[in-house]
Amino acid sequence: MNRRSLLAGSAGLFAAPAIAQQGSxxxxxxxxxxxxxxxxxxxxxxxxxxxxxxxDTLYGTNDGFEVSPQMxxxxxxEDDGRxxxxxxxxxxxxxxxxxxxxxxxxxxxQRWWRRDAFGQELRAVTDELSALDDRTVQFxxxxxxxxxxxxxxxxxxxxxxxxxxxxxxxxxxRQVSEIIGSGPFRFNRGEYVGGSRLVYDKxxxxxxxAEGTPSRTAGPKRVFIDRVEWMVIPDPATAAGALGNGxxxxxxxxxxxxxxxxxxxxxxxxxxTDQDGSLPIMRFNQLQAPFNNPAIRQxxxxxxxxxxxxxxxAGEDRSHWRDKVGIFTPGTPLANDAGMEAVTSPRDLxxxxxxxxxxxxxxxxxxxxxxxxxxxLNALAIVGADLLRRIGxxxxxxxxxxxxxxxxxxxxxxxxxxxxxxxxxNIAGLEAYNPASHQNTRGLGERSNPGxxxxxxxxxxxxxxxxxxxLATEQRVAxxxxxxxxxxxxxxxxxxxxxETAYRRNLSGIxxxxxxxxxxxxx
Numbered sequence: 396m397n398r399r400s401l402l403a404g405s406a407g408l409f410a411a412p413a414i415a416q417q418g419s420x421x422x423x424x425x426x427x428x429x430x431x432x433x434x435x436x437x438x439x440x441x442x443x444x445x446x447x448x449x450x451d452t453l454y455g456t457n458d459g460f461e462v463s464p465q466m467x468x469x470x471x472x473e474d475d476g477r478x479x480x481x482x483x484x485x486x487x488x489x490x491x492x493x494x495x496x497x498x499x500x501x502x503x504x505q506r507w508w509r510r511d512a513f514g515q516e517l518r519a520v521t522d523e524l525s526a527l528d529d530r531t532v533q534f535x536x537x538x539x540x541x542x543x544x545x546x547x548x549x550x551x552x553x554x555x556x557x558x559x560x561x562x563x564x565x566x567x568x569r570q571v572s573e574i575i576g577s578g579p580f581r582f583n584r585g586e587y588v589g590g591s592r593l594v595y596d597k598x599x600x601x602x603x604x605a606e607g608t609p610s611r612t613a614g615p616k617r618v619f620i621d622r623v624e625w626m627v628i629p630d631p632a633t634a635a636g637a638l639g640n641g642x643x644x645x646x647x648x649x650x651x652x653x654x655x656x657x658x659x660x661x662x663x664x665x666x667x668t669d670q671d672g673s674l675p676i677m678r679f680n681q682l683q684a685p686f687n688n689p690a691i692r693q694x695x696x697x698x699x700x701x702x703x704x705x706x707x708x709a710g711e712d713r714s715h716w717r718d719k720v721g722i723f724t725p726g727t728p729l730a731n732d733a734g735m736e737a738v739t740s741p742r743d744l745x746x747x748x749x750x751x752x753x754x755x756x757x758x759x760x761x762x763x764x765x766x767x768x769x770x771x772l773n774a775l776a777i778v779g780a781d782l783l784r785r786i787g788x789x790x791x792x793x794x795x796x797x798x799x800x801x802x803x804x805x806x807x808x809x810x811x812x813x814x815x816x817x818x819x820x821n822i823a824g825l826e827a828y829n830p831a832s833h834q835n836t837r838g839l840g841e842r843s844n845p846g847x848x849x850x851x852x853x854x855x856x857x858x859x860x861x862x863x864x865x866l867a868t869e870q871r872v873a874x875x876x877x878x879x880x881x882x883x884x885x886x887x888x889x890x891x892x893x894x895e896t897a898y899r900r901n902l903s904g905i906x907x908x909x910x911x912x913x914x915x916x917x918x
Contacts, residue, residue, distance in 0.1 A: 418620075418621030418622065419619070419620040419621050419622070419917045419918065420620070420621065420622045420623075420624060420917075421620050421622070421623050421624070421644050421645060421902070421912065421915060421917055422624045422626055422642070422643040422644050422645070423623060423624065423625050423626065423643065423644065423645045423646075423647065423910065423912075424625075424626050424627075424628050424634045424637070424638070424643050424645070424646045424647060425441050425444065425445075425625050425627065425647050425910070426440075426441055426647045426648045426769060426771075427441050427627075427629075427766065427768055427769040427796075427797035427798070428441070428589075428590050428627045428629075428768065428796060428797060428798045429441050429442055429445045429593060429625070429627075429798070430442075430796075430797065430798025430799070430800075430801040430802060431570065431798075431801055431802070432445065432570065432574050432582075433570035433571050433574075434446035434450060434553070434554050434556045435506055435507050435510055435511070435553055435554075435556060436510075436570050437552075437801055438552035438553060438820075438834060438844060439552070439797075439801050440552060440821070440823060440909065441797070442552075442801075443550075443551065443552050443554055443909070444647075444909055444910050444911075445593065445625070446554055446556055446576075447550075447554065447578065447612060447909075447911055448578060448579070448580040448582070448595045448623065448912055449490075449556075449574055449575075449576040449578045449580060449581070449582045449595070450554065450556035450557060450558065450576030450577070450578045451465060451466050451487075451556075451557060451576060451577050451578045451579075451616075452465055452466065452547065452548050452549075452550075452554060452555055452556065452557065452612065453465060453466045453467050453481065453500065453544075453547040453548060453555065453557065454466075454467065454544045454545075454547050454548025454613075455548050455550075455611070455612040455613030455614065456545070456548050456549065456550045456611055456612050456613055457610035457611050457612075457613040457614070458610050458611055458670075458907050458908065459610075460825070460828070461613070462544045462545050462548045462613075463548075463607065463613050463614070464544075464604075465548065465604065465612065465613065466483060466484060466487060466495070466500075466557060466577070467481045467482060467483055467484065468482045468483065468484045468485075469481075469482055470482065470544070475539065476536070476539030476540075476541065477535065477536045477537070477538065477539060478533065478534070478535055478536070479533065479534040479536070479543055480527070480531055480532070480533050481500075481531070481532040481533075481534075482530055482531055483495060483496075483497065483500070483530045483531075483532070484602070484604070485530075486602045487577055487602070488577060488600045488601075489558075489559050489575055489576065489577045490575045490576060490577070490581040490582075490598055490600075491559065491575050492600070493559060494529075495557065495577050496526070496529045496530075496560075497526035497527065497528065497529055497530060497531055497532045498526040498529075498560050499557060499558070499559055499560045499563070500526070500532050500557055501524055501525060501526050501532060501560075502560040502563035502564050503555070503556065503557045503558050503560075503563045504524060504547070504555060505524065505563070506563045506564075506567070507553065507554075507555045507556070508555075509567060510553055511549075511553035511555070511834075512553075512831070512832070512833070512834045512837050513542075513545075513546045513549055513831045513832050514546060514553070514555065516542075516546070516831065516861060517540060517542075517543060517546045517547075520536050520537045520538055520540045521534055521535070521536055521537070522535045522536060522537055523535040542831060542861075545831070546831070548612065548613075549832055550611055550612045550825060550908065550909075551823055551825055551826035551832050552823075552826065552834065553834070556576060557576065557577060558571065558575060558576055559575055562575065577601070578598065578601065578616075579597070579598055579601045579603070579616045579618045579912075579913045580595035580596060580597060580598055580618070580623060580912065581595065581596050581597075581598045582594075582595055583595060583596050590627060590796075590798070591626075591627050592624060592625065592626060592627065593624075593625040593627075594622065594623070594624050594625075595622065595623040595624075595625075595912070596621070596622055597618050597620065597621050597622065598618075601616070601618065603615040603616045603617050603618075603913075604616070609904075609906060609913065609914045610906065610907070611906060611907060611908040611911065612908075612911070616913035616914070617913060617914060618912075618913050619904070619914070619915065619916045619917075620912070620915055620916070620917055623912050626643055628643075629767075629768035629796070631649065631650035631653060631770050632650075632653065634646055634649070635649050635650070635653040635656070635657060635897075638657070638663060638897055638898075638899070639656075639657065639660045639662075639663060641662065641899060644898060644899045644901075644902055644917065645896070645897070645898040645899070645902060645905075645910075646896070646897045646898070647896055647910055648771070648894050648896065649665075649895070649896075649897045650770050651708075651709050651710040651715065651894075652710070654895065654897075657897050661900075662899055662900055663897055663898070663899060663900065664897070664898055664899075664900050664902075665895045665896070665897050666895060666896055666898075666905070667893055667894070667895050667896075668896055668905060668906070668907045668908065669823075669824070669893070669894065669896075669907065669908055669909065670824075670893075670907065671724060671823060671824025671825045671828075671908070672717075672724070672725075672824045672891045672892060672893045673771075673821040673822070673823060673824065673891065673892055673893075673894065674720065674724065674821065674822040674823075674824060674827050674888065674889075674890070674891050675704060675705075675708065675771075675772075675775055675819065675820070675821050675822075675889040675890065675892065676819065676820060676821070676822060676835065676886040676887060676888060676889055677695070677699070677775070677779055677817060677819055677886060677887040677889060678817065678818055678819070678820060678835070678845070678846045678886045679692055679695075679816065679817055679846055679848075679884070679886065680807075680814065680815055680816050680817070680845075680846060680847070681846055681847055681848045681849070681885075682807050682841070682847050683807075683808075683809050683810070683814060683816065684757075684759050685755075685756050685757070685759050685761065685816075686761075686816060686817070688754060688755060688756075689882070689883060689884060690754035690755065691751065691754045691755070691756055692883075692884035692887075693737070693754075693882070693884055694747055694750045694751045694754055694786070695783070695786075695884075695887055696737050696738070696881065696884050696887050697737055697740070697742075697747065697750075698742060698744060698747040698782060698786050699738075699742075699782065699887050699889065700742050701718035701719065701720065701738065701888070701889050701890035702718045702890070703778055703782070704774075704775055704778050704779070704889040704890065705717075705718055705889070705890045705891075705892055707774040707775065707777070707778045708771045708774050708775060708892055709892040709893070709894070715892055715893055715894075716890060716891060716892040716893065717890060717891045717892075718890045719735065719738060719739050719890075720738075720888055720889075720890045720891045721733075721734070721735055721738065721877045721880075721881075721888060722827065722833070722836060722876070722877050722880050722888055723827055723828060723829070723833075723873060723877065724824040724825075724827045724828040724891070725891055727824075727828040727829075728828075728866060728869070728870065729828065729829055729830075729869065729870060729873035731870065731873055731874045731877055733874040733875070733877045733878040733881075734877050734878035734879075734880070734881035734882075735877075735881075737881040738881075738888065744782075744785055744786055747786040748785075748786045748787045751786055751787045751788070752787065756787065756788070758789050759789065760789045760790075760791050760810055760811075761783070761788055761789065761790055761791065761810070761816035761817060762791045762793055762810040762814070762815045762816045762817070763776055763779060763780045763783065763790055763791070763792045763793065763815075763816065763817045763818070764776065764793055764795065764800050764803065764804070764815050764817070764818040764819075765777065765780070765792055765793065765794040765795070765819070766794075766795070766796065766797040766800050766819075767794040767795065767796060768796045768797055769797040771821070771894075772797065772800075772819050772820065772821070773794065775819040775889065776792065776794070776818075776819050777792070779817065779819060780792040783817075791810070800818055803815060804818055804845040804846075805845055807841070807847070818845075819889075822835060823909070824891070825908065829860075829869075829873075830856075830857045830860045830861075830872075830873070830876060831860075831861070835885060835886050836853060836857070836876065836880060836885055837853070837854070837857075837885075838850025838851065838852070838853040838854050838883065838885065839854065843885075846885065846886065848883065848884075848885040848886075850879065850883040850885065852879050852883070853876060853879050853880065853883060853885070856872055856875050856876045856879065857876070859872050860872040860873065860876070896910070901917055901918055902915060902916070902917055903915070903916045904916045
């Protein structure tokens with residue numbers, strides 16, 4: 396099927412209601428479908444990107460990882476840093492017309508910190524979180540916690556989204572029934588088509604901050620467009636063709652093979668807005684055999700050649716990727732070389748096959764999940780499945796859509812009951828730069844992210860990092876964490892790669908980091 400016929404068969408993607416054509420509309424192609432709309436229910440970045448249209452956070456984070464007030468007008472610290480009082484800005488409203496009150500914030504944060512690693516650390520040091528009045532939120536802490544604003548303004552997965560109390564207080568094991576926030580855009584439930592289209596309308600009741608410069612999620616969130624339409628187009632060539640012809644305005648992550656043709660189009664601009672890059676990983680289900688055996692995980696770690704995975708994802712041009720990468724984002728203060736011989740030593744697949752047998756592998760079928768509609772992750776899965784077969788695993792590669800991966804990875808069952816053994820994902824560089832936000836280094840067993848690794852030593856080191864009072868101590872602890880990660884193998888690091896975003900030249904104001912739609916202009 397050629398691109399034209401496919402678009403014709405999916406006319407609903409590009410045909411918006413007549414009223415929607417009044418004003419400026421930005422049509423955007425996300426990296427994958429948004430399988431989960433609730434931002435505190437998944438670590439998927441596509442959900443995070445969707446959420447920052449709809450929801451706001453108490454603090455914002457700029458390109459330099461500096462944190463500043465966003466929904467709060469300011470805060471005061473008392474009792475030697477053990478009491479924080481946060482005052483909400485005046486005029487904040489939810490999309491249903493109700494005012495944002497302190498009790499909404501309390502309920503939202505209590506919902507968020509049940510799942511988020513950074514939030515769990517804040518929860519552990521909090522004696523009481525309460526609403527003193529309609530605009531004042533109070534934290535009473537067991538000890539000073541200077542990272543409180545950073546936790547409440549984290550721009551990575553499990554964003555601390557503020558929502559109405561009635562939704563935040565819903566059952567902890569269920570997604571919210573309505574997508575209502577106080578952010579610059581309102582989710583248009585009536586025009587939502589699962590797996591196809593998501594629509595966001597400008598929220599006229601949003602009042603941006605008056606001061607500062609827009610930078611990622613910090614500063615004033617001024618809106619210059621009337622409507623954003625997310626078009627889910629799984630085929631990369633179809634998406635690139637739609638951008639080239641002006642049928643869409645912005646393509647989040649064009650396939651690397653299609654970049655040359657896009658560069659030749661004088662109406663298309665390419666930009667590397669995300670300077671932190673992505674750190675791809677291979678994640679094991681450590682509740683089930685064979686990857687509940689650390690010796691088997693270590694065999695896989697020592698068989699992986701990062702450059703093989705990076706070439707499949709980002710091409711031969713080494714300016715697009717970096718190998719020999721550990722668990723912290725390269726170029727950031729905590730990146731180090733501890734334990735890296737497990738990643739950089741010469742590979743010998745025949746030896747790996749012998750080591751696998753010696754480690755106790757019994758030929759169990761392993762299910763590797765590939766995301767067929769997410770080219771980068773699908774490429775990782777294909778390379779990974781081939782490597783695993785070559786060293787002796789009984790591999791069942793199952794290719795599904797990314798939304799299914801996001802849902803299925805929550806299953807803890809054995810593979811013969813619909814479970815899984817391995818999936819591939821990316822960690823954003825802005826998330827892997829320290830232990831506070833690095834979810835995938837948690838060793839809490841069934842309270843960890845899907846994969847559920849258990850590592851008392853990693854948890855003890857993480858606690859020690861939070862207690863550090865200077866950078867030298869933080870760096871020492873980070874070295875010990877990485878060395879331990881190469882023993883426990885909560886995941887296999889696969890390097891770092893950088894992607895360009897592509898958009899029509901009549902768009903301007905695109906911010907760095909990840910797709911954000913405030914500050915964007917069209918025309």
